[in-house]
Amino acid sequence: MGATGWTRTRLCRLACPVGVFFLLLLCFSSLRLHLPNSTCVWGVRPCRWFGGTPPSKEDAERKPPPSASPPSAATGAALLLQTLSEPQDLGEGFRIVRLQRAFAASLTPSGQILIREYLSGWKELIKLMDSLGAAFGLISGETRTKIAILQENQRGPHGAHYRTLQSMVRFELARGLVGFQSLPASRPPSGCRTFLRLHRALKWLELFLRKLGTSPVDADPSRMCADAYQEALAPYHSWWVRQAAALAFLAMPSRRELYRILSAGGGEEGRGPRRLLDTVRSIAHVYNATQELYAAHGMLALP
Numbered sequence: 610m611g612a613t614g615w616t617r618t619r620l621c622r623l624a625c626p627v628g629v630f631f632l633l634l635l636c637f638s639s640l641r642l643h644l645p646n647s648t649c650v651w652g653v654r655p656c657r658w659f660g661g662t663p664p665s666k667e668d669a670e671r672k673p674p675p676s677a678s679p680p681s682a683a684t685g686a687a688l689l690l691q692t693l694s695e696p697q698d699l700g701e702g703f704r705i706v707r708l709q710r711a712f713a714a715s716l717t718p719s720g721q722i723l724i725r726e727y728l729s730g731w732k733e734l735i736k737l738m739d740s741l742g743a744a745f746g747l748i749s750g751e752t753r754t755k756i757a758i759l760q761e762n763q764r765g766p767h768g769a770h771y772r773t774l775q776s777m778v779r780f781e782l783a784r785g786l787v788g789f790q791s792l793p794a795s796r797p798p799s800g801c802r803t804f805l806r807l808h809r810a811l812k813w814l815e816l817f818l819r820k821l822g823t824s825p826v827d828a829d830p831s832r833m834c835a836d837a838y839q840e841a842l843a844p845y846h847s848w849w850v851r852q853a854a855a856l857a858f859l860a861m862p863s864r865r866e867l868y869r870i871l872s873a874g875g876g877e878e879g880r881g882p883r884r885l886l887d888t889v890r891s892i893a894h895v896y897n898a899t900q901e902l903y904a905a906h907g908m909l910a911l912p
């Protein structure tokens with residue numbers, strides 16, 4: 610047993626995503642000149658598949674879960690290319706203290722969720738993802754787009770309604786902006802749909818960080834991250850994206866390296882799993898409050 614068996618397992622896990630990757634490149638090179646209008650290109654607005662398209666009419670329909678409209682091979686390839694592109698600069702490096710403070714501050718004692726604080730927590734999470742390897746650009750690029758949309762809403766003429774999650778939901782429901790059904794791509798994405806995408810991705814990171822914080826020293830972070838993804842996010846992604854994600858997870862740093870990244874700037878108390886698990890708890894409180902609010906309005910399955 611030992612090294613050889615381990616290497617073989619890893620190679621087997623690698624084979625499928627790598628094959629898919631080359632297949633995608635092939636498809637993409639033949640399709641790139643004929644992208645249909647409906648094609649979602651990562652980071653570009655009309656992206657129905659991540660729920661970028663918004664609402665015209667309010668009907669309190671509960672749609673059956675996720676299985677988002679399957680993107681074409683070209684879409685998957687575009688994603689992969691984005692994945693491999695350089696991460697954008699977000700200023701200073703990741704600090705777990707900032708991550709925890711932001712999420713702790715985004716939930717008020719009365720249970721209101723403050724969007725600005727929530728988004729600064731997300732910016733910290735993006736820095737974390739970027740330090741996990743360029744392959745995570747797949748998901749971090751997506752979340753950057755969502756953050757930008759919500760910030761635009763906050764700066765817009767109705768900015769006052771976008772201060773808390775509760776006021777945003779109230780405002781968009783009253784105006785029929787939520788979009789319980791899929792909508793024409795010409796409409797700007799609704800805040801509720803956009804926030805829901807971040808909310809789902811937050812569960813994935815919450816699960817992953819919790820696994821990391823409670824794992825034995827010899828545990829494999831790639832496996833933990835893939836399991837968390839499987840549980841929280843994979844059901845909302847197409848087959849193509851799931852393959853690209855699987856590839857990204859294989860390239861993850863070791864557990865030791867992850868702890869080094871997570872404790873950066875944390876001083877003595879930043880080391881080890883305690884600070885990490887405190888952070889996970891702050892994230893979980895915000896996640897649960899969001900989940901409750903969305904469930905109460907039947908909005909957990911917005912397209």
Ligand SMILES: *[C@@H]1O[C@H](CO)[C@@H](O)[C@H](O)[C@H]1NC(C)=O
Nearest residue numbers: 890891892893894895896897
């Ligand atoms: C969040 O909700 C889950 C499931 O309902 C529960 O198990 C967990 O304890 C909650 N976490 C926090 C921090 O409230």
